[in-house]
Amino acid sequence: xxxxxxxxxxxxxxxxxxxxxxxxxxxxxxxxxxxxxxxxxxxxxxxxxxxxxxxxxxxxxxxxxxxxxxxxxxxxxxxxxxxxxxxxxxxxxxxxxxxxxxxxxxxxxxxxxxxxxxxxxxxxxxxxxxxxxxxxxxxxxxxxxxxxxxxxxxxxxxxxxxxxxxxxxxxxxxxxxxxxxxxxxxxxxxxxxxxxx
Amino acid sequence: xxxxxxxxxxxxxxxxxxxxxxxxxxxxxxxxxxxxxxxxxxxxxxxxxxxxxxxxxxxxxxxxxxxxxxxxxxxxxxxxxxxxxxxxxxxxxxxxxxxxxxxxxxxxxxxxxxxxxxxxxxxxxxxxxxxxxxxxxxxxxxxxxxxxxxxxxxxxxxxxxxxxxxxxxxxxxxxxxxxxxxxxxxxxx
Numbered sequence: 001x002x003x004x005x006x007x008x009x010x011x012x013x014x015x016x017x018x019x020x021x022x023x024x025x026x027x028x029x030x031x032x033x034x035x036x037x038x039x040x041x042x043x044x045x046x047x048x049x050x051x052x053x054x055x056x057x058x059x060x061x062x063x064x065x066x067x068x069x070x071x072x073x074x075x076x077x078x079x080x081x082x083x084x085x086x087x088x089x090x091x092x093x094x095x096x097x098x099x100x101x102x103x104x105x106x107x108x109x110x111x112x113x114x115x116x117x118x119x120x121x122x123x124x125x126x127x128x129x130x131x132x133x134x135x136x137x138x139x140x141x142x143x144x145x146x147x148x149x150x151x152x153x154x155x156x157x158x159x160x161x162x163x164x165x166x167x168x169x170x171x172x173x174x175x176x177x178x179x180x181x182x183x184x185x186x187x188x189x190x191x192x193x194x195x196x197x
Numbered sequence: 198x199x200x201x202x203x204x205x206x207x208x209x210x211x212x213x214x215x216x217x218x219x220x221x222x223x224x225x226x227x228x229x230x231x232x233x234x235x236x237x238x239x240x241x242x243x244x245x246x247x248x249x250x251x252x253x254x255x256x257x258x259x260x261x262x263x264x265x266x267x268x269x270x271x272x273x274x275x276x277x278x279x280x281x282x283x284x285x286x287x288x289x290x291x292x293x294x295x296x297x298x299x300x301x302x303x304x305x306x307x308x309x310x311x312x313x314x315x316x317x318x319x320x321x322x323x324x325x326x327x328x329x330x331x332x333x334x335x336x337x338x339x340x341x342x343x344x345x346x347x348x349x350x351x352x353x354x355x356x357x358x359x360x361x362x363x364x365x366x367x368x369x370x371x372x373x374x375x376x377x378x379x380x381x382x383x384x385x386x
Contacts, residue, residue: 007290037373044369
């Protein structure tokens with residue numbers, strides 16, 4: 001789920017950059033100093049997650065963990081994911097520097113959105129917290145694929161075609177990440193409840 | 198505790214997978230008026246049945262072809278200038294390779310001309326065109342091994358190594374440390 005350099009047109013890139021910039025400033029303002037280690041750890045988790053491939057049929061998709069980052073950080077997911085994407089672009093040539101805006105927004109925004117939707121569930125009992133984490137983690141990926149498909153409308157022409165391929169490819173990923181996020185949420189709830197903002 | 202948990206998670210990931218992702222790379226070389234190339238994903242698996250577009254130095258599309266089951270492609274062109282090969286692999290992935298312009302190799306022939314004339318008298322049946330063809334064939338056969346080796350090296354270079362991963366994590370912590378420092382200074386002043 002990284003859009004490469006040279007695929008998108010300038011207006012799409014610009015729109016992505018502006019939207020991400022808004023998210024970034026909001027996120028940086030909201031970070032408290034004592035939260036920064038948490039943000040850094042999640043940045044590196046996101047950074048490494050993209051290297052893990054899960055074979056699905058003829059092709060394979062990699063983990064994203066944008067749901068986990070979003071559920072634990074809220075708006076701070078923007079700077080967290082942005083830093084990882086910059087390093088992925090520089091070190092691994094995943095995505096590209098010009099597409100940073102679009103990629104950041106389509107990964108971080110779903111996480112932020114579901115953070116606000118499922119935040120209350122996370123603070124309830126253990127079962128509710130797991131379900132909240134699962135849904136947040138899984139849905140953030142699926143919404144991310146929709147955002148990516150939207151930004152590819154111009155290049156790929158058939159929106160439903162791309163969206164359908166990406167969605168089916170990422171269904172198993174969404175399931176796995178839902179479980180990961182669910183477990184991380186209940187684990188943190190038990191050992192360090194203040195980490196769940 | 199939380200940190201330990203995440204670090205074990207990260208290390209499990211790193212050791213479980215020889216890291217790969219959906220980056221697409223392409224490589225091509227010339228052989229006379231033929232251009233031969235290959236397209237592959239970062240883990241070395243071929244990029245099958247994908248469209249290959251070729252542009253000249255002015256950015257004009259001159260031809261289009263597709264890769265075969267092994268990710269290989271070839272085409273003929275008279276264009277000796279710089280060629281840009283673009284492979285849009287779908288879902289937002291794309292590879293690009295610039296093939297340098299083919300420079301004329303005629304200078305060497307002129308130097309050898311006096312000797313050749315003597316040879317020509319002795320063996321008039323072999324003209325310079327045929328000699329060139331024979332040399333080309335012999336060279337191609339010899340160079341094939343080296344070409345394969347270059348291809349393998351390229352694939353290896355494109356693979357992600359653990360140094361990059363560890364380095365990247367280090368950078369992330371460094372960047373966030375800096376942000377923390379700046380924030381703390383702002384709060385103090």
